[in-house]
Amino acid sequence: MVPPLPVDVVVLEPDDLPAALALLSRVWGLPPGTQFVELHMARALLLAGEPLLGAYHPGRAHDPDALVGASVGFVGTHPGGLHVHSHATGIDPVHQHAGVGAAMKRFQRAWALDRGIAEIRWTFDPLIARNAYFNLTKLGAVGAAYLPDVYGAMGDPVNGTDPSDRVEARWDLTAADGRPDPDLDALVAGGAEVILSLDGEVWRGTRLVPTLLACVPRDIVALRRTDPAAARRWRLAARDTIGRALDLGYGAVGATRDGWWVLQAGAGGAAGPGTGAAVGNEAE
CATH class of the missing domain: 3.40.630.30 (Gcn5-related N-acetyltransferase (GNAT))
Structure with a gap:
């Protein structure tokens, strides 16, 4: 520490x-x-x-x-x-x-x-786990919108050759500071669905539940240096899951230090999810 x-x-x-x-x-x-x-x-x-x-x-x-x-x-x-x-x-x-x-x-x-x-907004890379934890849990901002390749090619050592996908954080300055660290076991026991797993597997279901969980690598910056192709697969998987959930009106309301995101229906900036909507590639 x-x-x-x-x-x-x-x-x-x-x-x-x-x-x-x-x-x-x-x-x-x-x-x-x-x-x-x-x-x-x-x-x-x-x-x-x-x-x-x-x-x-x-x-x-x-x-x-x-x-x-x-x-x-x-x-x-x-x-x-x-x-x-x-x-x-x-x-x-x-x-x-x-x-x-x-x-x-x-x-x-x-x-x-x-x-x-009464509000501060900023964008951050959804694949950088430590930033998600800081923004969503420590500060208590909400990840409200997904912006694919919003800045175009950046090419610096932090972003590598990945598309510059970002999540827009919205911080209500009148709300309480921060949130407790998510209890993943309790969320799963309460019916939360995993839409992106630790091994990069994208959920293929067709029914969305109130709470979704998604995992990103613990250190994407290191992965970009050692295996750019794997890093790009993670980018597309996050776009296909976290991005789609935010597009459907979910909001990112918490993250763990080791890369798990918590997404809650109705907490984001888009319209709410429709019946039978999907987050995986099957929605294409």
């Missing part, structure tokens, strides 16, 4: 941007001189008052040598009003899993609520 790292989270100033953008590029493994976000665009977002954030060692805010996390966000719109869209957050690999990301999300939350905004 990595001990928590105290940090000061602040809104970035223009002079902070080069170090923050370099950190994001380093986290995504981009070649030197390649920007994850272009400097001129980041400056424009700051001028517009958008939430570009930095996390620093305590008492050293705005010191580039003390920067451990950076986040780029902006205010977006949806039919119900406004939300903060958190585009990218990166934590120095030396300090990952030490609570820095949670501290940055708490600051984002306060920033949004101070402006009368």
